[in-house]
Amino acid sequence: MTPPDSPAPIAGSPLQNSESTVTELTRALVSIPSVNPDLEVDGDAEGPLARWIEVWLNAWDFDVSVTEPVAGRFNLVARMAATEPGPRVVLNGHMDTVGVSGMEVDPFAAEVRDDRIFGRGSADMKGGLAAAMVAARELARVGGPQSGELILAFTADEEYASVGLKALLDGGFTADEAIVLEPTGLEIQPANKGFTWLELEVKGRAAHGSRPELGRDAIRDAGRILAALDRYELRLAERDPHPLLGRGSIHAGTIRGGTAPPVYPDRCDLVLEARILPDESPELAFRRFEGILAEIGRDRPLDVELRQGLTRPGAEIPSDHPLVQGLESALRAEGITPRLSGMTAWVESAWFNEAGIPALCFGPGSLDLAHTAVESVPIAELESAVRVLTRYLQTAFAREDR
Structure with missing residues (x-):
């Protein structure tokens, strides 16, 4: 045409x-x-x-x-x-x-x-x-x-x-x-640099806001994951920086959750973006974050599904x-x-x-x-x-x- x-x-x-x-x-x-x-x-x-x-x-x-x-x-x-x-x-x-x-x-x-x-x-x-x-x-x-x-x-x-x-x-x-x-x-x-999107579905349990014994706050659990991003970047800091690109990074791109203030949210979706160096595979970033989730879950179990989204290698x-x-x-x-x-x-x-x-x-x-x-x-x-x-x-x- x-x-x-x-x-x-x-x-x-x-x-x-x-x-x-x-x-x-x-x-x-x-x-x-x-x-x-x-x-x-x-x-x-x-x-x-x-x-x-x-x-x-x-x-x-x-x-x-x-x-x-x-x-x-x-x-x-x-x-x-x-x-x-x-x-x-x-x-x-x-x-x-x-x-x-x-x-x-x-x-x-x-x-x-x-x-x-x-x-x-x-x-x-x-x-x-x-x-x-x-x-x-x-x-x-x-x-x-x-x-x-x-x-x-x-x-x-x-x-x-x-x-x-x-x-x-x-x-x-x-x-x-x-x-x-x-x-x-x-x-x-x-x-x-390349990048990979890490898509997380954090699951809670819906309940009336006055009944904490029945509910589980998915947004609060997502907050535990967000707080652990510092831990991820500390792992990145352990390796020597690339001479032209420095180190990789990770940040929270989007977060969605909750239906109304008086309801315990039963779901919170996060999309994180990890920037990766040419000698790092997207799969390595995925496995690295799986390890972080396992560490968080040892304190209090998480109900979370992690998926790998859009990916471009360095x-x-x-x-x-x-x-x-x-x-x-x-x-x-x-x-x-x-x-x-x-x-x-x-x-x-x-x-x-x-x-x-x-x-x-x-x-x-x-x-x-x-x-x-x-x-x-x-x-x-x-x-x-x-x-x-x-x-x-x-x-x-x-x-x-x-």
Whole structure:
């Protein structure tokens, strides 16, 4: 299915933007709404944005494919290959954004102020998409890669269920390395945390509030579990911290229980989230918490059911991986001191790594401003990202360490 035609963005048509600066291109992308409809009912999804980018990349002779992994959601893959074999390098980003409710700036006006571009998706991650597109254009301008293949993989639904990238990988998509253009402030992030949701159903016994001998307070028992989260984190503190990510953590995400003040609650549901390191399995976090519950129950038995909910494993590549070293060299060549850090959130680089494609995060903007009421991206970082990515691509296709 072909996505619907996009509205004309503030900067004009794709062809009018074929020679745009990264600032102009970022503003154009921000001005095309692509809110994830699973997060905001009237969200436009990725279709209009994918159509606009498709036309822009076609103008530079990329082989562009737009597909629909699920109804109304769109992936875009653009390729430019050399005749000589070589590395397949992916620049990846997601086209969807979170919702715009409560924003303090016009989400789609792409206002330029204080050397920043404001609007939904400016940091997460249309600035990264624009930087990738301009770097790809600069490579195309000189005839494309001398060997190997450049692949732009812009996907759907990262902000909700990752159906876009999962569909690509499940369909056989492969490459030799991937740069995921999440907002890292131009820091190289070869490691990210994962998470697992621990779902607990704490059972009590309903009774009139005046008859404590007949009732059991499920919310109070849930409180005993919440108080034990400190005990869980003490166990985490016993291990050495990860050099880039520190330690794991756990917090209470939701709690629901009770029907009325004069009634002993017969049920309380908790969902806890444990953040886990790349070398920790979700099953380890589950077993660790089972042990905590057993300890609590020795004082006074608990009637509780523990289930493992949504889970995403952490991932990392070595700090001396050629992808890391290549970006470090490109940064130095552009006069920027390389900095390595860890991505504390779960990101789709983990899916690439799980599929056997070494991946890391690197891009303009700050995660601290992503999803916020005043989301923005510094223009200077956009420009630096283009220079670094362009230099990286020029050297990556000539590397002999494959």
